[in-house]
Amino acid sequence: MRCLIVGGGGREHALAWKMAQSPAVESLLIAPGNGGTAAMAAASAGRVQNVPVKDGDIPGLMALVARERIDLVVAGPELPLTLGLADACAAAGVPCFGPVQAAARLEGSKIFAKEAMVDAGVPTAGFAVFDDADAARAHVLAHSVPMVIKADGLAAGKGVVVAKTHEEALEAVDAMLVQHCFGEAGARVLIEDALAGEEASLLALCDGEHVVPLPACQDHKAIYDGDTGPNTGGMGAYSPAPILPDASLQAMCDLAITPIVRLMAQRGTPFKGVLYAGLMFVDGQPFVLEYNVRFGDPECQPLMTRLDCDLPAVLLACCEGRLAPDMLAIRPESALCLVLAAGGYPGSYDTGKAIAGLDAAGTVPGVTVFHAGTRLEHGQVQTSGGRVLGVTALGADLAQARDQAYTAAAHIEFDGKYCRSDIGMKGLRRLGL
Ligand code: ATP
Structure with missing residues (x-):
């Protein structure tokens, strides 16, 4: 092939x-x-x-x-x-x-996704849609904070503002609907009720009709420890995620993913590929925050590390409408991906820094170093982006995977290297460790 x-x-x-x-x-x-x-x-x-x-x-x-x-x-x-x-x-x-394209709108338009969730009966936060700034401002002032303002279209992960004050909410409305800071992507906005809880990612393979869940993952979006600071593309991820044990995967999939796949099929635009539901658990109750129509990055790195079957055969089965649960085999171990980023990310950062220690990192048991923002120049690996590497370890359990990933990451050096020190800790706390 x-x-x-x-x-x-x-x-x-x-x-x-x-x-x-x-x-x-x-x-x-x-x-x-x-x-x-x-x-x-x-x-x-x-x-x-x-x-x-x-x-x-x-x-x-x-x-x-x-x-x-x-x-x-x-x-x-x-x-x-x-x-x-x-x-x-x-x-x-x-x-x-x-x-x-018609099914990829689940990610390309947040309003399309919310309306699909309502049609399909998927639990999600309450929302209203605006294209007029005055109407959006009136809505903000009539509701309590926190509230969430979202640009409808793709905005490179920057189109969501969780506003703690009315001023912040009004600023976000102004930036999107008056200053058009996201162009067409912000020509319509969602104003959503803010939910408070713990997030997890549920991904499922779909062939247009059949849906097979992948093991749950947990991402770490914020740049600093303790989930503080601005959001990034993701600073690390691990799988399985103790918040969503394997025994509950099918039920969660039936709630958050299968109804959408059925709806898309009924509409004549069947969903083939991987559907990713960003979940928020509020007092144990799941809500879908968003859909992505592809693997998460970095969730994909631990998932690929745990996959124990022939990937192209499974992906082709999705394309050809013959996906079956027994095609998927998952290793029982845990995997954790620790992202090494360039200093300054997610703001401005330098590129072209030489990376050392990759071979030594790769000798740590269970470790694979996946590259993100790197390029190979005259045989030397250099930084070329904000998220540079994803040091990914497969271990007997989450604690071991975490230890191995951090041990390997310590071997890698480049000017400005930054990583969070608490990737995986949320999962360990939930396990009582
Ligand atoms: P990404 O590109 O990282 O997938 P996105 O820009 O598509 O993100 P969302 O995933 O919808 O946007 O939201 C980003 C983050 O904002 C969520 O991970 C969550 O932390 C927060 N968020 C979104 N909706 C809500 C909500 N209703 N209540 C509280 N927090 C929310």
Whole structure:
């Protein structure tokens, strides 16, 4: 099988690492890939290759698919899906793991997702929709804080403001509806009731009809310890997440994911790919905060580490509508991914810093270092983004996975290296450790 992975982050390195383990994969292209997939390519005798085509360049990707006679396209990030990559693949008769544009709106439009949740009976926070600033301001002033203001469209993870005061809420409304700081993506806003509780990620594979849950994960979005400071793309993740034990996965999936998959099928836009529900547990009761239409980054890294089956076979089954629960095998161990970021992230940061210690980190038992913002320059790995590496460890339990990941991370050096010191602690506390 000739496969193409679209994207260039830690998630895509983890997908490439798992895909490359399959004997069915004759060649594996990553567009555009990163320094980690470049290192895989260098060691692969031509089987793995980075290709300099951007993830949002649909014509460029389709030209690559045709030229390389690709048999399976795997979309990493949401951007190509919201731009219609799966539709273009369908037109070309090539299986694509990821939903068509009409189903990718579950992530591309928060209002579309909320309305789908209401239609499908999925529990979610109360909300109202506005495109008029005066009406939005009146709503803010008539309701108590905290409240959450969300830009409708994709805003690179910056379109959500949890406002603690009316002033903050009014500022967010002004930024989105008057100053148009997110352009079209903020032309409509959601104003949502704020929920207080613990978050978890539930991801499930879908083939348009059948839904198979993956083990639960927990992400760490804030930059600093104790979940403080600005939100990031994610500073670490682990799986399983004690807040959502394996025994409750199916029931949670039936509540948060299957109704949406049924709704999309009824609407004639079946969802194929991985559907990710961002959950908030309020006094034990789950609410869906949002949907993503792809693997989470960094949740994908621990998930790929725990996956114990042939990934391309499972992804192809999703594309072809023949997904079955027994296709999935998961290792019983725990996995934890610790993100090493560039100093200053999620604000401005330097790039081009040499990274040392990768080989030593890789010798720690159970550890795989997935690259995110890196590039390979003249044989040397350098930083090229805010989230640089995802040091991922498989251990007998969460405590061991955490120890191994931190031990490995201590071997890695680059100017400005930053990581949180409490990744996994929430899970350990819940386990009473
Ligand atoms: P990402 O790009 O990281 O997936 P996003 O920009 O799509 O995020 P959401 O996931 O909807 O936006 O929200 C980001 C964060 O804001 C959530 O993880 C959660 O911490 C907080 N949040 C969102 N909705 C609510 C809510 N109703 N109540 C409290 N907090 C919320």
